[in-house]
Amino acid sequence: MASLGDLERAVMDRLWSAEGAxxxxxxxxxxxxxxxxxxxxxxxxxxxxxxxxxxxxxARPRRFRARGTREDHAAELMHEVLGQAGDRQxxxxxxxxxxxxxxxxxxxxxxxxxxxxxxxx
Numbered sequence: 226m227a228s229l230g231d232l233e234r235a236v237m238d239r240l241w242s243a244e245g246a247x248x249x250x251x252x253x254x255x256x257x258x259x260x261x262x263x264x265x266x267x268x269x270x271x272x273x274x275x276x277x278x279x280x281x282x283x284a285r286p287r288r289f290r291a292r293g294t295r296e297d298h299a300a301e302l303m304h305e306v307l308g309q310a311g312d313r314q315x316x317x318x319x320x321x322x323x324x325x326x327x328x329x330x331x332x333x334x335x336x337x338x339x340x341x342x343x344x345x346x
Contacts, residue, residue, distance in 0.1 A: 228302075229278075235259070236269050237278060241295040246281075246288035 229237060239255045240247060247255075253266045270289055273279040278298075281287040310316040324332065 232259075232261075232265075232269055233273055233276075233278075236266070236273065237291060237295075237298075240279060240289060240291040243290070246290040248286040248288050250286065252289070 235256055236252055239252055249263055249266045249270060252270070253261050253263050256266075270279060270281075274281065274289075278292055279289045280292050281289045307313055307316055321329070321332070
């Protein structure tokens with residue numbers, strides 16, 4: 226999965242938080258503190274579309290929406306990092322060792338609910 230730069234992440238945060246699709250001027254206005262030109266927002270949206278993060282409709286102006294959720298993206302990043310690890314067990318052990326008690330309980334519940342048939346092959 227492609228990574229996100231700072232500006233790409235800011236745009237994605239807006240899209241992930243939106244109730245529906247947004248046009249580039251709406252995104253620019255939502256990021257007013259950055260003082261972005263509309264052409265810059267269009268460039269970022271084009272890059273995000275090429276990376277598979279956003280899709281647009283055919284209306285004028287085009288309206289963009291995130292292809293997946295923020296949680297989907299985070300999970301894909303976690304899988305990518307784990308897949309690149311030389312020692313997956315060590316990475317998982319460090320990750321599990323760094324979670325708090327509530328997160329550990331949640332992980333146990335999720336693993337128990339997944340069952341052995343849902344394990345990756």
